[in-house]
Amino acid sequence: MIKFLLKGLIRDKSRSRLPVIVVAIGVTLTVFLHAYITGFMGDMIEINARFSTGHVKVMTRAYADNSQQIPNDLALVGVSAIMEKLGSQFPDIEWSPRIQFGGLIDAPDENGETRSQGPAMGMGVDLLSKGSAEPGRLNLSKSLVRGELPDMPGEALLSDELSLKLRVNPGDRVTLISSTMYGGMSINNFIVSGTLAMGHEALDRGTIIADIEDIRSALNMEDAAGEITGFFKTGFYNNELAINEAEKYNKSQNDGENDFAPVMKSLSNQGAMGAYVNMADVWADYISLVFILAMSLVLWNAGLLGGLRRYGEVGIRLAMGEVKGHVYRSMIIESVMIGIAGSVIGTIFGLFFSWILQKYGLDLSDMMKGSSMMIPDTVRARITPVDYYIGFFPGILSTVIGTMLSGIGIYKRQTARLFKELEA
Amino acid sequence: MIFITSVCLLTSIAAQDADEILKRVEKNMSSDNRIFESSMIIHGSRTSRTITSRSYSVGDKQSFTEYLSPAREQGTKMLKLENQLWIYSPSTDRTIQISGHMLRQSVMGSDLSYEDMMDDRKITEVYSARVTGKEMVEGRNALILELTAKVSDVAYYSRMMWIDSERYVPLREELFARGGQLLKRSTLSEVKQIDGRWFPTKIVYKDMLKQGKGTEFIINSVKFNQKIPDYIFTKAALKQ
Numbered sequence: 153m154i155k156f157l158l159k160g161l162i163r164d165k166s167r168s169r170l171p172v173i174v175v176a177i178g179v180t181l182t183v184f185l186h187a188y189i190t191g192f193m194g195d196m197i198e199i200n201a202r203f204s205t206g207h208v209k210v211m212t213r214a215y216a217d218n219s220q221q222i223p224n225d226l227a228l229v230g231v232s233a234i235m236e237k238l239g240s241q242f243p244d245i246e247w248s249p250r251i252q253f254g255g256l257i258d259a260p261d262e263n264g265e266t267r268s269q270g271p272a273m274g275m276g277v278d279l280l281s282k283g284s285a286e287p288g289r290l291n292l293s294k295s296l297v298r299g300e301l302p303d304m305p306g307e308a309l310l311s312d313e314l315s316l317k318l319r320v321n322p323g324d325r326v327t328l329i330s331s332t333m334y335g336g337m338s339i340n341n342f343i344v345s346g347t348l349a350m351g352h353e354a355l356d357r358g359t360i361i362a363d364i365e366d367i368r369s370a371l372n373m374e375d376a377a378g379e380i381t382g383f384f385k386t387g388f389y390n391n392e393l394a395i396n397e398a399e400k401y402n403k404s405q406n407d408g409e410n411d412f413a414p415v416m417k418s419l420s421n422q423g424a425m426g427a428y429v430n431m432a433d434v435w436a437d438y439i440s441l442v443f444i445l446a447m448s449l450v451l452w453n454a455g456l457l458g459g460l461r462r463y464g465e466v467g468i469r470l471a472m473g474e475v476k477g478h479v480y481r482s483m484i485i486e487s488v489m490i491g492i493a494g495s496v497i498g499t500i501f502g503l504f505f506s507w508i509l510q511k512y513g514l515d516l517s518d519m520m521k522g523s524s525m526m527i528p529d530t531v532r533a534r535i536t537p538v539d540y541y542i543g544f545f546p547g548i549l550s551t552v553i554g555t556m557l558s559g560i561g562i563y564k565r566q567t568a569r570l571f572k573e574l575e576a
Numbered sequence: 577m578i579f580i581t582s583v584c585l586l587t588s589i590a591a592q593d594a595d596e597i598l599k600r601v602e603k604n605m606s607s608d609n610r611i612f613e614s615s616m617i618i619h620g621s622r623t624s625r626t627i628t629s630r631s632y633s634v635g636d637k638q639s640f641t642e643y644l645s646p647a648r649e650q651g652t653k654m655l656k657l658e659n660q661l662w663i664y665s666p667s668t669d670r671t672i673q674i675s676g677h678m679l680r681q682s683v684m685g686s687d688l689s690y691e692d693m694m695d696d697r698k699i700t701e702v703y704s705a706r707v708t709g710k711e712m713v714e715g716r717n718a719l720i721l722e723l724t725a726k727v728s729d730v731a732y733y734s735r736m737m738w739i740d741s742e743r744y745v746p747l748r749e750e751l752f753a754r755g756g757q758l759l760k761r762s763t764l765s766e767v768k769q770i771d772g773r774w775f776p777t778k779i780v781y782k783d784m785l786k787q788g789k790g791t792e793f794i795i796n797s798v799k800f801n802q803k804i805p806d807y808i809f810t811k812a813a814l815k816q
Contacts, residue, residue, distance in 0.1 A: 327670050335685030339665035
């Protein structure tokens with residue numbers, strides 16, 4: 153019977169083409185929207201990961217306990233050895249040492265005396281190593297307002313707002329006054345290579361970014377780093393994996409209660425990020441659910457209309473003596489076939505469009521100019537395993553339910569009235 | 577009434593005694609000028625570092641310090657004139673004035689802050705003192721003085737001092753915030769008689785809010801009432 157019904161659907165395009173197209177469009181939209189929401193929510197997490205938390209982060213136990221204060225006196229030492237070990241233990245994660253610090257930027261006048269001064273938050277990252285992913289991760293090229301990225305030691309980037317406040321231009325010399333790892337005062341000169349607008353008020357107010365080796369030298373932190381950030385090579389944060397990797401690493405450390413032993417924390421285990429990760433998951437599910445329900449109503453309606461459209465055909469089949477239950481069952485089986493076909497096609501198209509948005513992204517940087525929020529300027533979708541099956545729920549269920557409802561009328565029709573209807 | 581009058585009288589006598597004690601302490605500790613070389617051993621939470629320096633001072637208002645070692649700090653100079661403080665860094669050839677919140681920063685990572693160095697007023701001008709008891713400190717009889725700020729612009733609202741009752745040299749000091757929290761503790765020892773005065777040559781400072789085991793400040797040599805050229809206390813001397 154299935155083969156018979158399938159042939160009927162293929163030969164009678166009026167019964168299959170439009171319903172399959174409607175289901176396919178609905179499923180495409182469902183899959184695409186789910187991937188988009190997952191990607192957008194993930195991007196908000198990613199931007200925090202790139203600037204602050206990493207997907208995972210290795211710090212000393214004491215530093216992790218006071219990380220809000222950026223206590224560089226509690227920083228990791230022997231970072232090269234730790235990096236080597238991390239690289240071999242976690243080959244799917246890219247590791248980058250970073251130093252965060254606070255200080256004053258002092259701009260001298262022509263006599264070398266202080267002309268202007270302003271507080272700044274600083275970051276020492278790997279800017280000068282060949283092939284370093286850090287400039288891209290921090291989106292430095294796109295954030296440049298004036299000048300260029302540092303290409304030699306002793307150069308630094310300043311936030312544009314701070315540079316204007318200090319009346320400093322690319323090429324000018326500024327002095328960073330900060331604290332060494334041992335708490336002493338550190339005074340170091342930098343040449344401003346360029347200025348940045350990061351799109352985040354806190355960062356734009358006062359930031360200095362320099363190569364980590366310069367900052368190590370300035371803060372007396374040879375082979376030391378406040379933190380080693382790790383990023384999954386897939387480019388996406390995976391909370392479950394991050395938690396597992398952190399647990400695995402921490403178990404492999406046998407340093408007892410040593411405050412200076414390295415400890416790994418997943419993104420969701422740092423500050424308020426855990427709550428945000430959970431909230432992002434819940435909201436992604438919630439928004440997807442609302443859309444799926446709406447799409448189900450549309451497809452249910454399509455199934456309902458498809459059934460009603462065949463009112464005459466059903467009448468003739470009943471008049472010819474076909475049993476009501478047989479007609480009803482055959483219509484449901486047909487709707488299942490249409491649902492499956494539409495869902496498969498829709499899922500393929502949905503995944504295709506999602507893949508394009510995942511790979512190339514949608515550049516909204518022009519719209520983001522002047523934004524004080526730390527939100528991504530390129531919107532990307534993210535394909536997750538759920539996207540492979542999520543479209544089948546509205547695609548099959550709604551079509552079948554719609555057909556089932558419209559088919560109830562079959563049982564209510566009387567043979568005597570059928571002939572009158574057919575005569576009319 | 578008699579009881580209240582007696583209490584007031586006794587308090588007044590105690591205050592007078594305390595002021596007298598502090599004046600005798602200042603006589604030992606202050607001088608018209610001095611030149612000394614010192615080692616500062618900073619016991620951090622991980623390692624200890626030793627920084628040596630040579631200092632020149634005239635009264636409490638002017639001082640000039642040049643750091644001699646280690647190599648990273650060598651050539652760094654500090655100049656204090658009245659209530660202004662400059663630091664010169666040879667690696668950057670910059671002279672930076674330390675002001676505002678920077679004064680709260682630690683000196684070379686020690687348990688001393690620049691603010692501690694800046695307060696050059698006589699202790700009797702800033703605090704009301706009273707004797708509260710006696711105690712043995714490191715085998716010496718000590719008078720305990722409680723000092724409470726009588727001006728508002730002080731870094732520490734109150735202090736407790738243990739003064740050697742025979743030599744009039746402080747043996748221990750505790751500094752408190754207005755809320756009563758202990759902020760810093762210093763222990764003075766190795767008291768020697770130099771040029772007719774008793775003078776402690778080792779001070780251990782401990783910032784109670786900081787990790788680590790404190791900072792030892794050891795005076796290797798000290799000369800009082802020397803001739804110090806005026807140019808030492810100029811900004812030009814920083815770059816020389």
